[in-house]
Structure formats: structure tokens, C-alpha cells
Amino acid sequence: MKLKKILLLSRDPDIIRIFKAFHNEGHTVTVIKNISSACKALDKFLDSIDLVFIHQNNSKEDYSPLIQMINKRSISFINPHIVVVDNRKDNFALKIGADIVCHRFPDEKDIDLIIHDDRSSLNLNAIINHAASMIRIKDTQTAEHCRNTAKISSALASLYMQYFEGKSLLWHQNLKTAALLHDIGKVLISESVLRKSSRLTDDEFRIMKSHTKLGGELFKNMMNAYPGFELLSLCAEVCFYHHERFDGTGYPDGLKGDGIPLEARIVAIADVFDALTSDRYYRNARTFDEALQIMRYEEEGHFDPKLFDLFVNNSDIFIQIKLQMK
Ligand SMILES: [Fe+2]
Numbered sequence: 235m236k237l238k239k240i241l242l243l244s245r246d247p248d249i250i251r252i253f254k255a256f257h258n259e260g261h262t263v264t265v266i267k268n269i270s271s272a273c274k275a276l277d278k279f280l281d282s283i284d285l286v287f288i289h290q291n292n293s294k295e296d297y298s299p300l301i302q303m304i305n306k307r308s309i310s311f312i313n314p315h316i317v318v319v320d321n322r323k324d325n326f327a328l329k330i331g332a333d334i335v336c337h338r339f340p341d342e343k344d345i346d347l348i349i350h351d352d353r354s355s356l357n358l359n360a361i362i363n364h365a366a367s368m369i370r371i372k373d374t375q376t377a378e379h380c381r382n383t384a385k386i387s388s389a390l391a392s393l394y395m396q397y398f399e400g401k402s403l404l405w406h407q408n409l410k411t412a413a414l415l416h417d418i419g420k421v422l423i424s425e426s427v428l429r430k431s432s433r434l435t436d437d438e439f440r441i442m443k444s445h446t447k448l449g450g451e452l453f454k455n456m457m458n459a460y461p462g463f464e465l466l467s468l469c470a471e472v473c474f475y476h477h478e479r480f481d482g483t484g485y486p487d488g489l490k491g492d493g494i495p496l497e498a499r500i501v502a503i504a505d506v507f508d509a510l511t512s513d514r515y516y517r518n519a520r521t522f523d524e525a526l527q528i529m530r531y532e533e534e535g536h537f538d539p540k541l542f543d544l545f546v547n548n549s550d551i552f553i554q555i556k557l558q559m560k
Pocket residue numbers: 416417445476477
């Protein structure tokens with residue numbers, strides 16, 4: 235297992251003790267007690283850090299400069315993963331670019347899982363970053379869309395965890411990765427279809443739709459080679475099913491309702507919101523209000539109603555995220 239590098243921002247002795255145990259196992263845990271020291275520490279070795287854990291702990295110190303610095307300067311989209319524990323109900327940290335906000339301190343078991351995540355042993359992060367670069371080389375518009383979809387999905391999954399039990403920090407991190415790669419199948423679609431500025435013919439649309447299966451098969455093959463990795467099965471499901479619709483009229487398999495994996499239902503909302511609010515080769519970006527109207531009325535039946543309510547009720551968060559990604 236690859237040893238992790240973790241930056242912990244906390245003044246709570248109990249929390250520090252939990253993380254010191256990981257340090258004693260061989261992981262590198264740097265404990266920082268204030269934001270300016272954290273910014274200085276990260277400035278030197280940002281890209282080697284796997285996890286930034288910010289424990290707000292009733293401190294009035296503003297941690298936004300730290301999160302903004304990470305999002306601005308990090309080369310990898312996967313690392314560092316930013317976990318914030320902050321009990322303020324407005325989810326401030328999501329708006330400024332944290333990956334997940336927990337309103338109370340997570341279980342020790344949950345932290346243990348994310349620290350000991352097996353993806354490191356396969357060097358999956360390197361494979362994932364490589365795959366993300368392939369998308370960038372193929373088409374910058376698709377690459378930006380994948381990055382935005384990951385950030386929006388990550389925030390929606392974070393809200394989901396605040397309202398519904400049963401999901402872990404590791405699940406959340408894996409979902410963010412899967413969302414980043416949801417359109418990886420487009421790497422195999424010809425540029426003439428991908429960048430066409432006018433309406434696609436039926437044949438071209440059939441080719442475009444095949445990106446779901448092409449991406450899904452890629453991860454299914456990896457799963458056969460490396461069985462037991464939840465990350466790979468989650469990537470496969472998100473690639474296959476992010477264009478399914480809750481009413482059963484989507485593709486590739488016409489899955490319906492809860493038959494569509496939860497992760498694909500989350501990514502579906504992020505995917506459409508980002509697509510509508512971004513310029514496309516065939517049209518200009520819609521305003522946020524227009525996008526929300528389209529998602530509510532023209533796309534009726536598309537989304538899981540429970541998740542869509544969560545999305546609409548917190549639309550200010552997603553708008554902030556999108557503004558920051560521009
Ligand atoms: Fe897609």
C-alpha cells in the first residue's frame with residue numbers, strides 16, 4: 235500500500251491523536267494549527283499531498299484562502315481530496331470548492347477507510363490522471379465539462395450524505411473520480427462528431443451515444459483484471475448509466491427509477507447542469523435561471539426527484555461552484 239501524505243488542520247487533541255496513529259503506521263501526517271501555516275506548507279509540496287483535512291472546530295479563522303489556493307494551483311484534479319468538518323448549515327465550504335463538508339466529525343472507521351484506500355496499491359491515481367489527460371488532449375471542451383461535472387457531483391454527493399445515512403468518505407471520493415471520467419468513452423468518438431456545430435444526424439447521434447458503453451466497457455475490463463476495487467465498479471456504472479433517465483426513457487439500457495445506480499443518478503444532474511450552463515460547439519451557454527427552468531420543466535422525468543429537490547434547494551451552491559470554475 236502506498237503511504238499517504240495528509241495535511242491536518244485542527245487544534246483538537248482528540249482529532250490530532252486519531253491522525254497521529256496513521257503517522258505511526260508510516261503515513262506522513264502534518265498537523266497545522268492555523269491557515270497561514272497551512273498555506274505555506276502546501277505551497278512547497280501541494281502535488282504530493284493526498285488528503286487535506288480541515289477541522290473547523292468552532293474556530294473563527296477563515297479557511298477559504300487555503301481551499302482556493304489548492305483549487306487554483308493543484309495540477310492533479312484528484313489530489314489532494316479536501317474534506318472539511320464544519321457545522322455551519324450554509325455549506326459554505328462547498329461553495330468555495332471543498333470536495334465534501336461533514337456537519338459532524340466522521341466515524342474513525344470512515345477515516346480509516348479513506349486513509350487505507352487500496353487505489354494507491356495499483357497506482358490507480360496515476361491511471362486516472364492519465365485518463366483525464368487523454369480527455370484534455372482529445373477535446374478541451376469535454377475536459378472542462380468532465381472537471382466541472384466532477385466538482386458539481388462531488389458537492390451534490392456531499393449534500394446527499396448530510397441528508398441520508400449509509401455512505402462513507404471513501405464512497406464520496408470514488409464518486410468524484412467516477413464523475414471526472416464519466417465521458418471517457420468520448421476519447422474514442424471521432425472529432426467530426428464530437429465537435430460538430432450543427433445538429434447531429436441519426437447515425438451521428440447513435441455514434442455519440444455509444445460513449446456510454448465504450449467508457450463502461452473500459453472499466454469493466456479493468457475490473458476483470460483487478461477484481462474487488464469499488465472505485466472501478468463505480469466508474470463502470472457511472473460511465474454506462476449517466477444518460478439513463480428516471481422515467482426509463484434514457485440510454486443505453488432504458489433503466490428506470492432506483493434500477494439506475496445512485497451514483498449515475500447524481501452524475502446525471504451535474505452533467506446536465508454543466509452542459510446547459512456551458513458554451514457548446516452548437517450553442518451558447520444558458521443562464522443559470524434558464525438552465526434550472528429547463529431542468530425542471532423540459533427535462534421532466536429525467537432526474538431522481540429526491541436528488542433533484544436536493545439540487546434545486548441548494549442551487550446557490552452549484553451556481554457558486556460553476557462561477558468559480560470559469
Ligand atoms: Fe455523457
